[in-house]
Amino acid sequence: MGIPGLSNQNNGQQRLGITEPISLAGPTEDDVIKTRELEKYLQGVGLYESQEEAVGREEVLGRLDQIVKIWVKNISRAKGFNEQLVHEANAKIFTFGSYRLGVHGPGADIDTLCVGPRHASRDEDFFGELQKMLSEMQEVTELHPVPDAHVPVMKFKFNGVSVDLLYARLALWVIPDDLDISQESILQNVDEQTVLSLNGCRVTDQVLRLVPNIQTFRTTLRCMRFWAKRRGVYSNVAGFLGGINLALLVARICQLYPNALPNMLVSRFFRVYTQWRWPNPVMLCAIEEGSLGLSVWDPRRNPKDRYHLMPIITPAYPCMNSTYNVTSSTLRVMSDEFRRGSEICEAMEASKADWDTLFEPYPFFESYKNYLQIDITAENADDLRQWKGWVESRLRQLTLKIERHTYGMLQCHPHPGEFSDNSRPFHHCYFMGLQRKQGVPVNEGEQFDIRLTVEEFKHSVNAYTLWKPGMNIHVSHVKRRNIPNYIFPGGVRPTFPSKVTAENKQSSKSRVPGHGQAEKPQGGKTVVVGADDVRKRKRSEDIMDNNPRNSKSPVSLAPPSREVNEDISPISASSSCSMKFDESEVNSIGGQKSEKPCLNSPGEIPSGDSGTNGSVTNNQQVNPVLAAADTSNSKEEEKLAIEKIMSGPYDAHQAFPEEPEELEDDTQYKNQDKDSGGNMKNNMESLLSKPAVAEEPVISKEITCSTHLFSNEILEELEPAELSAPLLSGPPAPLPMKKPLIRLNFTSLGKAADKSA
Structure with a gap:
């Protein structure tokens, strides 16, 4: 049997992939x-770890391998096996993910898999005896087992190194030291959790072969x-x-x-x-x-x-x-x-x-005018860790529901990281940018009411089977200028001019200006932040709006469909407000060019692969024959080659215009959703929007909302009032409301211009 995806070319050389290469240059x-x-x-x-850290990781893996071998012998003896079988009992540690691929950085987790014999059970032995052994070891800290996850995992730190440990229970009485888990036969007579646990290692090894x-x-x-x-x-x-x-x-x-x-x-x-x-x-x-x-x-x-x-x-x-x-x-x-x-x-x-x-950081908090802020809290650190994992696995459902309930007209951009307010114990928050779909004609009086959508999302989140008192979630609407300061480095909102002249763009050699700064919040995730100062922005925009926009930088920061201008209208507490802005205008945030990073000596990359190692440029020689063989390939020829590549067995596959009500749940939380009846999830229409075109009409947007003042910050809540409201309709009847809402009201450009005048 050969490796799938490996075939022979006419010249006898092996070809990798299901199609011919685009270029052999x-x-x-x-x-x-x-x-x-x-x-x-x-x-x-700083993407490479130091030699000391690399050695430390190898020591941790070696120590972990010794521990699981002792563990499997202990449970074999406890189950009454004779000394010969106890002596032969074995377990083995494999790695996968970024560490196995050799692309991990400093402080990264090590994804590991423990492969054990058929008599070593997952619940009683792995999450029982092995967990007990680890908990009693001084080197092990922050032990957090997740046995009920779709892919059960044990998380912990070993000598300061983060480890995610999965378990695969094979249908073998003895695990050989030369076990090859890439063979299909390894999956015979095993449960679904073992198949999923083995998948990471099998995929990683196959990628390196291909x-x-x-x-x-x-x-x-x-x-x-x-x-x-x-x-x-x-x-x-x-x-x-x-x-x-x-x-x-x-x-x-x-x-x-x-x-x-x-x-x-x-x-x-x-x-x-x-x-x-x-x-x-x-x-x-x-x-x-x-x-x-x-x-x-x-x-x-x-x-x-x-x-x-x-x-x-x-x-x-x-x-x-x-x-x-x-x-x-x-x-x-x-x-x-x-x-x-x-x-x-x-x-x-x-x-x-x-x-x-x-590699310019994306200016998430400069790119939208309106955001959803999702705050979560819990009673203690352990509850917050579980609650955080569950909420993160459900956040994409909020995106789906908003787009589905607004027929794709209101688009969401979730921020991939979380933030914490140090003044609030056991707190995390997430952000999601909101904007109206670009390139669609605006209907007079068109309005989005997402109160019920948010309530439905909160209902599904609160259906968590492991919910405990103190696990709360709050969703609110916040404008760009009111983004809380704690998301910025040091809690200080940096200031950047919102626009630069075309001449400045050209003089920067098309380099994207600095729009934000990288911050590493709790959890070690790198996030991108931007900032604004209302008074300076207003003065800058008043000046720049009078300048002609007849020059364009060859390199754009980001497509216009994701950037809008800041509204500077004041908001008074406990009163309705209207805001207008022109979506055709794109922010160009200026900044200073960062210095080139210092050139440190390369870090060591652990490798267990029989492939080329060391610096590419030291081992790869220029081959003038290959270099000249295909240099005549134009972009048009490449485009045709890409079209040909996509004419495969699934060329006819087109995603349905409607998504299933629930995409597959996050692997760690798939089975932790309580039955909520499902009556809120039927007959939802969905319109999946395609990427916006480059040329888009000028659209004026008016957002009508009610606000309340909380702790010196203006937050516009999205929680629904106790009344029924259409998902997409004209202005609602003037019924009394007990809670504020967010409504997005789109008017014609001419009418908006008259109002602004």
Whole structure:
């Protein structure tokens, strides 16, 4: 049996992937230079761990392997096995995820899998005896077992190193030391939880087998992970891209350009996925049916698979879609980011941009006028950790419900990180940008009322089976200028001018100005923040609005569909308010160019792979034959090649215009939703919007809302009043209301202009 996705070319060389490569061109001298610059950049921003930390991780893994071997012998003896069987009893530790791929950074978790024999049960032995052993060890801290998760996991720190430990119970009496978990036979006679637990290791190993050059793949993937975090699109649970999703996307580009260096692969990553026609799936190899009858991704036979908007298929049996969480909102955001990356890479080829431009943090808190703020609290740290995990797994449902109940007219952009107010104990909050769908004619008096939508979301969240007193959730509407200060570094709101002249844009060599600063809140997640000062912004906008807008920077910060101008109308407490702004205007936030990072010596990357190691540029020589073989490929030829690639077995697959009421739950919380009757979830219409076009009409927006004053901050609540309201209708009847609401009222441009005058 060969490796799936591996075939022979006419010249006898092996080809990786399900299609021919787009280009066999090798690196030019310029590619080698720019790849070396990229490697130094990644080292300079601290993406490589130190030698001491690498050694510490290896020691932890070795110690953990010893512990599980002692554990399995103890339980074998306790179950009455004779000494011969106790002596032969064995368990084994495997790694997967970013550590196994060799792209982990300082402080990253180690994803591990314990493989045990058939007589070592999950509930009684793994979450019983092994958990007890770990809890009694001085090296182990923050032990947090999650046995009821869809994929049961034990989380803890071992000598300060974070570890996620899964368990796979095989149908073997003895686990051999040379066990190969990539074989399909390993899945025989095991339960679903074991199949899911084994999946991470099997997928990771298969990815490394299906890329032409492991070290080139690693450098490119490390780059794309950094880009995704800086641009706010790194979070599987929020509906964006997680580590395995990015690994599969990068691996496919490596297959399509097998002789390219990371510099070219980064550029082609954006070029290919900008042109990709979703929901055509990305696959590293053909989907194998297998002999065990396990369900694999197939939209022709599985109705649930037909709703997936951005399928990225895992290469190991049973093949699954790794991006089932993606919604129309998050796909729109990611499509915009792919487009932006492609434009910047083209500017870099013309020496009009640099790596700083590509990795510019996304100014989330400068990009929208209105946000939803979701606050959660609990009684203690353990309750908050459980409550946080559950709420995070449900947040994408709020996005789905808002778009469904407003027929796709109100779009959401979830922020992938969380924030904490240190003045409030056991508190986290999340943000979601709101904007009206671009390019759609505005109907007179059109209004969105999402009170019932928010109430329905809160109802589903509060259906948590492990809910405890003190677990609360609060959803409110907050305007950009009223974003709480604690989300900014040091609790201080930075100030940036909202616009720069076209001349300043040109003089910056098309480099995207600095729009925000990176902050690392609790939980270690990198987030992007921006800021505004109302008085300075007003003065700046009054001046700049009189300037002609007849020049455009070759590299745009972000598509216009996600940036709006700040409204500066005052809001008085406990009174209704109206706000108008012109959505055709795009903020261009100025900033100082950051200095290039210092070039530190490269960190060591642990590797257990039989692939190329060390610096790419030290091992990869320029091959003039390969370099000249395909340099005539134009962008048009590449476009045709990409079209051909997408003409595969699933070319006819198109996602249904309606999503299922519930996408697949987060793997750790799939079974923890109480039965709430389902009467609030029937007959919901959905209209999945596509990415907005570049040219969009000028739209005036008016938002009517009621406000209350809380602790010197103006928050406009979304909690529904005790009355029935249409989901999308004209202005509601003047009925008395006990709670404030948010209504989005869209009027014609002419009428808005008259009012503003």
